[in-house]
Amino acid sequence: MRIPLPDGFTGRPFGRREALAAGIKDSQLRSTKLARPFHGVRALNWDPSYEAHIRAYHARMPRTQHFSHGTAALLHGFPVPLLATSAVQVSAPSSAGFPRAQGIVGHHSDSRVVILGGMRVTHPVDTWCDLATSLSVDDLIAIGDFLITGDEPYSGVPPLARLPEVEHAVRLRAGRRGTPKLRAALELMRYGPLSRMETEMRLLMVRDHLPEPSLNFRVHDSSGRFVAMVDLAFDTWKVAVEYQGDLHREKKRFRADITRRERLEDAGWTVIFMSVDDIRRQPRETLRRIRKRLRDRGAPLGG
Numbered sequence: 001m002r003i004p005l006p007d008g009f010t011g012r013p014f015g016r017r018e019a020l021a022a023g024i025k026d027s028q029l030r031s032t033k034l035a036r037p038f039h040g041v042r043a044l045n046w047d048p049s050y051e052a053h054i055r056a057y058h059a060r061m062p063r064t065q066h067f068s069h070g071t072a073a074l075l076h077g078f079p080v081p082l083l084a085t086s087a088v089q090v091s092a093p094s095s096a097g098f099p100r101a102q103g104i105v106g107h108h109s110d111s112r113v114v115i116l117g118g119m120r121v122t123h124p125v126d127t128w129c130d131l132a133t134s135l136s137v138d139d140l141i142a143i144g145d146f147l148i149t150g151d152e153p154y155s156g157v158p159p160l161a162r163l164p165e166v167e168h169a170v171r172l173r174a175g176r177r178g179t180p181k182l183r184a185a186l187e188l189m190r191y192g193p194l195s196r197m198e199t200e201m202r203l204l205m206v207r208d209h210l211p212e213p214s215l216n217f218r219v220h221d222s223s224g225r226f227v228a229m230v231d232l233a234f235d236t237w238k239v240a241v242e243y244q245g246d247l248h249r250e251k252k253r254f255r256a257d258i259t260r261r262e263r264l265e266d267a268g269w270t271v272i273f274m275s276v277d278d279i280r281r282q283p284r285e286t287l288r289r290i291r292k293r294l295r296d297r298g299a300p301l302g303g
Contacts, residue, residue: 005044013043013056038101050074053088057104058119064096066113066120069105070134072127075116076160078143079196081135091122124160125169132178132185140185142199149191153216153229163191192216197243198231200279205232205241208287211299213241221267228260230271237297238269241290245276270297 006022016029019042028034035046037056046052054071066072068091073080090099091109099106111130112123122130128147132140148166150159170186173179188206192215193199206212217233219240220226230240244257261271272293278286295301 010044013037013041013046013052013059015059016040016042018059038103050088053103054119057088057090057101061090061120062092062096063120065090065092065099066122067091068107068109068111068122068127069130072122072124073131073143075119075121076124076127077146078124078127079146080131080143081139125166128166129169129173129178129182132181135181137181137184137188138200138203140181141188141203142196144185144189145191145193145199146196148189149193151194153192154194163189190215194231195243195245197245197276197279201232201241201243201274204279204283204287205290210287210290210294210301211236219264219267219269227263227267230264230269234294234297234299237294237299238267239290239293239297239299240264240269240271242271242273243275243279244273 034042040060041056069089071089088104090104091107092099094108111126113120114123147161148163170182213232214235218229232241
């Protein structure tokens with residue numbers, strides 16, 4: 001490249017028209033040092049990640065189009081499986097031209113659109129509904145829990161949507177592809193989980209006909225002092241079930257977990273720790289552990 005690019009063009013993909021308007025010469029844009037992720041888009045020091053492809057397509061996206069489906073889910077921060085984001089997905093209203101470009105999957109959609117980080121993206125509730133055509137019911141439950149919870153139990157920040165809004169959106173989708181899965185997921189969605197694994201723990205228990213646990217339950221001692229917020233709580237019998245992810249292996253966190261457990265036990269609670277293997281690889285043994293602990297605490301369980 002004969003001369004450097006102007007400030008503002010070196011750290012992001014940019015459209016050819018934008019570059020010419022800024023005084024960049026056409027000869028520069030033909031340089032082999034510039035990647036061409038999409039027709040009419042250039043990028044210096046190209047990083048071919050999924051997120052980079054989103055930004056690159058946005059540099060040439062017509063105003064009639066918006067990111068949708070798995071791409072919108074990623075932009076909204078949904079806990080989506082990798083298969084949901086294997087291609088950049090773009091939608092346009094049925095009255096507009098169908099999105100066509102090498103490297104994207106196009107859709108016609110009249111869903112609501114919001115602005116997110118300067119990009120046009122399907123509304124979070126409509127994004128969840130769109131995912132029903134490609135994801136399982138359990139995936140939709142986990143994403144739905146996030147949609148109506150976010151991290152509000154911890155931070156107080158409101159979630160992306162409230163349950164009545166989601167229920168209304170599903171009613172409007174009557175007769176459309178994927179609606180039966182949305183209805184099935186809606187029945188098992190709950191406000192409260194702060195991670196996908198907390199949702200998986202809850203589903204494991206309720207599908208085995210255990211009492212439904214309280215989610216991110218705040219425990220107080222006999223004097224009313226706050227002790228801890230536990231992932232899942234059978235509060236009638238003071239049994240707490242806690243998910244231990246890899247973050248809990250960090251030394252400071254590990255030590256804090258020991259102190260936290262001692263304080264819960266001092267408040268009369270018994271704590272069951274679970275790993276991903278307990279939930280996904282040996283669920284029968286895990287359920288037996290939970291049932292035994294509940295029975296020991298006086299829960300009237302059958303089976």
